[in-house]
Amino acid sequence: MxxxxxxxxxxxxxxxxxxxxxxxxxxxxxxxxxxxxxxxxxxxxxxxxxxxxxxxxxxxxxxxxxxxxxxxxxxxxxxxxxxxxxxxxxxxxxxxxxxxxxxxxxxxxxxxxxxxxxSDKIIYTLGFISQKAALVLTMALRFVPLYIRKARQINGTQKALGLYKDETIITRFRGGVRVFSVLMTNMIEKTIITSDSMAARGYSGGKRSGYPLFKFTxxxxxxxxxxxxxxxxxxxxxxxxxxxxxxxxxxxxxxxxxxxxxxxxxxxxxxxxxxxxxxxxxxxxxxxxxxx
Amino acid sequence: MRVIQNEKLRTVLSYLIPFVLIPAVVIGGIAVFRSRGYSYLIFAVSALTILLFVCGFDRRKTGTRRLVLVAAFVALASAGRAAFSFIPGVNPVTAVTILAAVYLGGEAGFMIGAFSALVSNIFAGQGVWTPFQMFAWGMIGLFAGIFAKYFEGRKLRLCVYAFFCGIFYSLIMDVWTTLWTYDAFNLPFYLASITSAVPYTAVYAVSNAAFVWLMAKPFSEKLGRIKLKYGI
Structure with missing residues (x-):
């Protein structure tokens, strides 16, 4: 910019x-x-x-x-x-x-x-107050498009299996909740893998170094x-x-x-x-x- | 991302913000904005509470798994808000916040609620309402976490709580609208804005209860299993 x-x-x-x-x-x-x-x-x-x-x-x-x-x-x-x-x-x-x-x-x-x-600028500014919160925000922002894509795939599978009905708003709502539930199972498993690999790479062990994205001139x-x-x-x-x-x-x-x-x-x-x-x-x- | 490299400066800042900055901002602001003191107060207090929680969250030792789970639930709630936007007034943020808070605790509940508002507003549009929305959803999560032992495995209680959270959320948001417009509690205007929001509030409260009703079992099974298996 x-x-x-x-x-x-x-x-x-x-x-x-x-x-x-x-x-x-x-x-x-x-x-x-x-x-x-x-x-x-x-x-x-x-x-x-x-x-x-x-x-x-x-x-x-x-x-x-x-x-x-x-x-x-x-x-x-x-x-x-x-x-x-x-x-x-x-x-x-x-x-x-x-x-x-x-x-x-x-x-x-x-x-x-x-x-x-x-969003990268929001994360940078949040880093002044809390690194952890900035990390949570970074991860959440990356997860949102990932989950939306995954939800679309689950939705397609449910449709192909004949489980998903979109006749009335109630059935659409119930179908939405089912997709949501499947997505959650998937996400929790991946979350554990992510956090374990973070720990394996040394997150939260010892001193951290950092790299600010923007310089203060x-x-x-x-x-x-x-x-x-x-x-x-x-x-x-x-x-x-x-x-x-x-x-x-x-x-x-x-x-x-x-x-x-x-x-x-x-x-x-x-x-x-x-x-x-x-x-x-x-x-x-x-x-x-x-x-x- | 580590912006301030000096460890000592970071410690000083993390104590300075809650004990010096917050009272200074509140008292100084009221002196400056005398004619709109109330709306300033309500804005400052909600924004600063969030700041306080974020500072506390940073200082405490949180396990990596817990941290990533909080991020994942924030994303889940925000993605859900986008996915359910086909029905007006329906979004799963309250339900996800409550259910996750019951299993992960009050502080995680506050972070999930507040950050869901921030993240989903990056997609839906930020505004003056963002701090207030963050505050409202954060508090819903905080209380669900504090009273977790009354809620765990009690589907009906959870539904009732979610229903009232829906109503509470709308009522609080209208208090904000009224105070913001008049800087005094104008009862006719407040009643008018509540009345005009009745269909929206009703849909919101009922859908919250419905979300919790349908998701309570999957949440308790999945999060219960994770807690048992990985000891979060």
Whole structure:
């Protein structure tokens, strides 16, 4: 991978943690909008094949929240209309809309996260906390396709023997469970063989050596430092209340001068970081090509 | 994969994370996200519990056979989730977690439940819900393992437990949805989301019980045999 994908996974993890946590757990609509814009930009810039259907869910989610919230919450002073003696208020609708925007931003951030952080990177990051857990994850990830293939073979055998019926959903379910049970017998035996051969090759006996898949370079350290700095730039004023926002009874936003400006710019820059990284890499590539 | 080579640093980190990092993250986070303190709290606590369990799992001495068995059950549950996706709302993760936990113990149960959520979400899609899902399934496995002596060989009790786990899972997931949307416990919204999820919850709870009913015997025979033969 190039661009943002080439940064050390631990730094990428830290980045996604910072950007989503500060975006999700604030009720400030400006932060939500910045977060959504940043997430969409990154999603658009990433040079990976993307599924167009990703857009359906966030749009539906935003609509659902904007329409649904006023039905459950009747706070707010500007009444738009009254249904069954329950007032539908402007504030409540806007609250729903911004909750929807916040959730959509989270959807896009996680969508980009899935595109960038592949399973080997998850394993690498987990290795910081626990080698054993990383080993369990590695093995499980290798077993999943193996078991799916094996299950297909067992299914075929059961069909050929005339044991498997797929007439109703109940018989399909029972057939599925039988395949599952056969698969388990097979798997447990192989598990014992695997673990014995691991022990025979010296696993868990004595000191272990290791080989990290990704190197932590100066470039990664800079990226991590920038992420931490920008997060603190947002979080410190936020802890002092510089991002406080009230929807009820009427929409009320207060600016606290420098600290608010610092928080908003900090968060906006944080959201832009990966897109800038990706974009600058793309530009460099473009100019190198034209020169040759 | 060994990322931190220094043995001393690793030991320091493994004590630092539970005793310093976790309280700092919880208290610091609440100070920062005052307006959404509850949703932050519930997110942080579920994510950090998983971290704590993983750290504990790393420090304890686990036999190689046990370790590989945990990985195999994680894969089995995740492959099963993909294989049974033809019936909406049906997946064997809860059943596999419970049955494996009864025979392998609470900690293995937690790891199987939590890692099944993580691995199957690599195929089904990660999201903000991942830590919470990991936490819910992990807890289901943990309790099945702790109360194993009441469950072993008792098919009906296992089915009842699996049934209630299905309901509990949905109820807890809706608490999460409500807290996440409102950051306060909005009862009408909670009731509405429970009601809209009733068909899903019913299918899920009944299918859990059905899975356990059909798989209790094969599990007890096969895992019982393995425990006797290889002494896990």
């Amino acid at each position: 190039t661009g943002f994908g080439s940064i050390n996974p631990a730094a990428v993890f830290a980045y996604f943690l910072c950007v989503t946590v500060s975006g999700i757990f604030t009720l400030n609509p400006i932060i939500s909008v910045i977060s959504l814009a940043g997430a969409l930009l990154l999603w658009a810039v990433l040079p990976v094949a993307k599924n167009k259907r990703t857009h359906i869910y966030p749009v539906l989610l935003t609509l659902f929240c904007a329409v649904g919230n006023p039905l459950f919450s009747h706070n707010g002073e500007t009444v738009l209309l009254v249904i069954n003696n329950n007032p539908i208020t402007l504030q409540s609708t806007l609250y729903g809309l911004f909750i929807g925007i916040m959730l959509s931003a989270a959807v896009y951030w996680f969508s980009s996260f899935s595109l960038i952080v592949s 100066f470039k990664d350290a800079v990226f991590l430092a920038v992420t931490v700095f920008l997060t603190l730039l947002t979080a410190v004023p936020q802890a002092k209340g510089a991002l406080d926002f009230n929807f009820y009874p009427h929409i009320d936003i207060t600016f606290y001068g420098v600290s608010s400006v610092a928080a908003y710019t900090g968060y906006a820059l944080l959201c832009l970081c990966p897109s800038v990284y990706e974009g600058s890499d793309r530009l460099k590539w473009h100019y190198l090509i034209s020169r040759i």
